[in-house]
Amino acid sequence: MEDRLGPEFANAMFLSISEVKTLLEYFKREGYMSASNNPLFEQIFAYVKRYDRFPDIQVSDQAKNMLQEHHFQDAEIAMLMNLCPHSAEEARSLIPELNRIESDEELNATLEELVRLKNL
Amino acid sequence: MFFILSLKKNLKLTPEYLGKRINKHLANLLNSAVEGSFDTKFGYIVKVLKHEKIGEGKVQDSSGDVLFPLLYKALVFMPYKGEVVDAMVSQVMEVGFTATLGPMSMFVAAQNIAADYYLEPEARPHPRWVNKTDPSKTIQVGGDVRLRIMSVRVNGNEMMGVCEMSEAYLGPITV
Incomplete structure (x- = not known):
């Protein structure tokens, strides 16, 4: 699949939806969203909350x-x-x-x- | 798919910021410049995770501005051709249906929906696609579907996915 993505992805780390959810929850708790204007963050957060398959x-x-x-x-x-x-x-x-x-x-x-x- | 990528960005500072708080200023500038942005090569930059290195600044001729190269790690969302994804159905029409995946809109044309689905145009509140053999399987607004990305199109600041739902194991799912 690396050939379908650019060379920038050669050393990229893959994250599952579940891991992304944990990461974004951390930034939420740290108050990141109150200081930023990033609607993409909210769209992605809603997506990973809906499609995370694991209980925790x-x-x-x-x-x-x-x-x-x-x-x-x-x-x-x-x-x-x-x-x-x-x-x-x-x-x-x-x-x-x-x-x-x-x-x-x-x-x-x-x-x-x-x-x-x-x-x- | 979500990735953590190492990226580089050149930032220009005007001379009044060349003081003690320059690193903090560059960090804030980087976050506001890239977070929430979209790049055709890297996809959507959701969040800067780590500032790795601020390179040596270069004073620009004529203006006195200083250009700094910054290395950073970021969480990016980058869909790719062939990837199987889950998305939420947003609109059902005669020509197919659309679904939402975070910031992206996915389109599935009627000819790329498995042949055992038919359209119920009179269904309320919205039209829906129904499976002939198992009528409990429906494509309806607000429902979840599993799709394969056939191509990704860039349209200004957005990406649109063209998907198919004709192979085995694709179609409505419960989450």
Whole structure:
């Protein structure tokens, strides 16, 4: 996917919706919004609040750690956490990068754990 | 997708700010110059996260203004072709529907909606698209949909996404 983005993204860090939500909540608490005129911040904040799949940051950290332990790449981790697919077939269809993983069983086991965390 | 990117910005200071509080002033100037802005290469700059380095200022000929290069890290939102995203349906029409993703508007043309959806133009309060085999699956204003971005168009200070909803696993979702 880096080839679809410019060279500026070569060293970029990927953030899941859940992580962005935590970050923006932090700035809200620190009173950032009262000092700024940034409607984009509010639009993005509303978006990430609506589409964060995890009940809280502890659980989303747990999900990220689990995916890192299974050696998923950063881009894949962010996409898996954003979309929370239920099956290997769904995951491969939504995130074609995952076709590099040969075993459906292995992928399914990871996704099952992801969905379990999401539903905590 | 959201990213943390390392970016660079040149800022021009007029001579009256060349004092003790120059760093603070440059930091404030950077935040107000880039936060909330849009760049075709980087996408939407949501928030500056860290000021990394203020480079050496260069005095400009003729004006006495000083140009400083600033390095910083920022949270950016940059959608890309092929990405699957969730969005909220904002308008349903005969030619398709539109959905909102933060600052962006997404358009799905009728021919890019899966063939098993049909339009109910008389539905109230708004027209909606309904799945033939599972009528509980509807595309209606305020509902959530999963889409794939086919292309991103830049229109002045905005980005518009052209999306499709015809493959498996795309369509209405519950959040």
